[in-house]
Amino acid sequence: MEITRKNFKERLNAIYSAIEEADFLAIDGEFSGISDGPSVSALTNGLDTPEERYRKLKKHSMDFLLFQFGLCTFKYDHSESKYVMKAFNFYIFPKPFNRNSPDIKFVCQSSSIDFLANQGFDFNKVFCNGIPYLNQEEESQLREQYEEKRSQSNGAGTPSFISPNSSKGPFNVPEEHKDFINKVVEEVEGLLNTAGKTSVELPPCTGYQRKLIYQTLNWKYPKGVHVETIETEKKERCILISKVDEEERKRREQYKQEKEQEELNDAVGFSRVIHAISKSGKLVVGHNMLLDVMHTIHQFYCPLPEALNEFKEVTMCVFPRLLDTKLMASTQPFKELINNTSLAELEKQLKETPFKPPKVESADGFPSYNTASEQLHEAGYDAYITGLCFISMANYFGTFLTPPKQHISARSKLIEPFFNKLFLMRVIDIPYLNISGPDLQPKRDHVLYVTFPKEWKTSDLYQLFSAFGNIQVSWIDDTSAFVCLSQTDQVQIAVNTSRYAESYRIQTYAEYVENKQEEKPD
């Protein structure tokens, strides 16, 4: 189901209950860009540590916009032995909701935009009808703005309007505005003393003058008049003063408060869906989902923390239970059975023996996706496919039980080993980022750090190490690379032979790490 700014509010309860009733959720995001270039390789290195990789992704990817979010909820129907799914495809855009809202700048990468354009992605829908959102900081700022305005109009007089040069308390009107304010007070007196006259509209004035009016009138007339700012047809802001009895005044205040609450909710917008996912505590499944998780937190919760450990903590608060189908498919017992873990290929392979295509139907009133005519790279569809992959792999564990079981639930102990481990792309020896604990620390004592002139090619490295058998090269930049030897005991020999070389230099990985830590400013 397509969700834009136009139907978001009316669908929100349906979204909430889909999340509530689900056994698990699948998500996917589409972004305005992915990385530093079409070859991610300039950005990533096969021997990045988890910290390095996190910092690189944070630095190079968070300026892009997550502008489509797919959510697919799956609920198991025991009586019919099938999953019932509800797919939502959200269009998201940080529309400035009022004059004070942040004017977000985001980066687009032409390769990503071109890729999505070729998939038939509808940019007009995103930019014209995307649902707005706020992160938690922005939400509380806005809430404070509303509260400040409210306390002000309740006559509390906030200290921020005290002029630094004034000493006579908050209602000291600066000299140049005294005439103006006196005229306003005369108008109000006129209003109060004229039976039959119920309100008066002042001519447009500046924001500062409006503040002075609020302060003065709330102080002089705590009861009996209601002051509000209205916008004229010409979009100018005016003050309207009405004569009201106490009951009417309260009724108006309350109405205003309700409208403000609604405006606030509208501004928080799509973030409310993420809050609901988060509060549900449900298992959230994604495919190669590290960037999706990072973007979701960055855009809808808070700017990403500097340190990987803090990121893990935040993530566990927002998504207490995650599962990455790419990691699952790359792990025993699936590793041997699946030779291509890209989402589209994985979905195809998981329909064939020894796997079974899962029984999944769309809920009533929800359009169904057809996996035969692919709609890949619509986020809602990708989330759906990801859910299918998860179900097939989970059910595969059932074949090992005695008696075999057709259905393995999202709460089964059998899938717990895959929780909170997010696939790490292109790291040679660390398959995943462990969100709920320390990361793997593979031995790297067969790794060399080599620096050389920038004219060198991979073939030069092969030639240099030709005496050492099979090697694996991971480029760092154009004058350095990691070289993995197949035998650890050759590391020292390699380092020794390079001692007198002029054009290149070889160090052990341990030396490299040590030097790097020394370089780092504390």
Place this chain on the structure above:
Amino acid sequence: MEITRKNFKERLNAIYSAIEEADFLAIDGEFSGISDGPSVSALTNGLDTPEERYRKLKKHSMDFLLFQFGLCTFKYDHSESKYVMKAFNFYIFPKPFNRNSPDIKFVCQSSSIDFLANQGFDFNKVFCNGIPYLNQEEESQLREQYEEKRSQSNGAGTPSFISPNSSKGPFNVPEEHKDFINKVVEEVEGLLNTAGKTSVELPPCTGYQRKLIYQTLNWKYPKGVHVETIETEKKERCILISKVDEEERKRREQYKQEKEQEELNDAVGFSRVIHAISKSGKLVVGHNMLLDVMHTIHQFYCPLPEALNEFKEVTMCVFPRLLDTKLMASTQPFKELINNTSLAELEKQLKETPFKPPKVESADGFPSYNTASEQLHEAGYDAYITGLCFISMANYFGTFLTPPKQHISARSKLIEPFFNKLFLMRVIDIPYLNISGPDLQPKRDHVLYVTFPKEWKTSDLYQLFSAFGNIQVSWIDDTSAFVCLSQTDQVQIAVNTSRYAESYRIQTYAEYVENKQEEKPD
């Protein structure tokens, strides 16, 4: 006429001749963002020097994308005493044209995107069918790439493939590829020795291996075989070797060269239109056109230079004759007659006495715009309106002549005073940037530079200077501002009275400039 990637090539000659025959051109651009925020004021200051303003615009605006370009050509038809116009509305997008093309990143500003979305701007058309472009640097790089490839396949053997560790000349094949290359040579021998066999396709291999194949075969078989890279259905790159006689080989080479030239032209894309405008030397009219000019040069010629003077030089090369209708409308004799110089308002006022709506018609085959049903903020329409404004204002000069003239041409001496002066927004005392000479240097000896605590408001400044009559405040940031006094002889008095103040500080403008120059790192 709407021009996208789909009809660009077939319309290009029509565009060229429209430019060639025109009396003057009008242009306008639409961008993915404008400035540092919805209030440009954080970015600009009413007392910026031209250098400061240029550097601020360069720093804060050039990451945005110019994605729609309007060009309207106007040709005067003397026999019918009317202008004939041709309007082109170009959609522009830096589509990566091949694997090696730059992957441009550009910034979008949500307020600008939202503004355009509300105007019905078609983002899908930009992102799916935008015309690509290259700046001059990128164009020559691409040309070199092609030339390198060509010289390579002609058997010249470029030094960049010489392995630094090898000493036996360019065709030394690294050890680990020797078997591979020997097999290729066997294949070719087989091909040459088998009558009736005309070509052989090698299995897919790496780019490096393809280079080795080219080098080896060009060296071993300078005649008799033709080597080319083809892409298989699976998008893998293979080498195809064909047996050819010398004539056929040359024919193929030439065909390839022509195709490469066409590819190059396609990649240069929209920049060719700018080159044509530039070469034509025609008068180019725009409305408030400084940012349009900066973006056009930045995107289609070269990154903007650091110094304003260099920018002026580049601009005079690209656009030898510019005219800004906003500057014209703000200058004598129009200043008194026009009270709102925004484009839409200006166009309306220039239809009324003492002005005359110009007689302008669309050329045959070109759709006409209707100024009654406004289509503002389509670049083609805005360019058209700008042209109308220019014609009305130019013709107004004709009323002063004896006998009065209905038509004043774009080449008339009467409009020369407006050439190459670009409107400077929100600078109090410098109306324009003078592209073809030194800028105005207004006296600023009535200006004070005031610093103060960040709690201060404009009203505090009014209060502080209340003894000095009328003042004008230009905020710099939240702890400093320029204050213009109405009388120069009060400057010293103000500075003196502040000598013992603790919370604020007053300096003359001259002192401010001096301190600023000292701060600057050289």
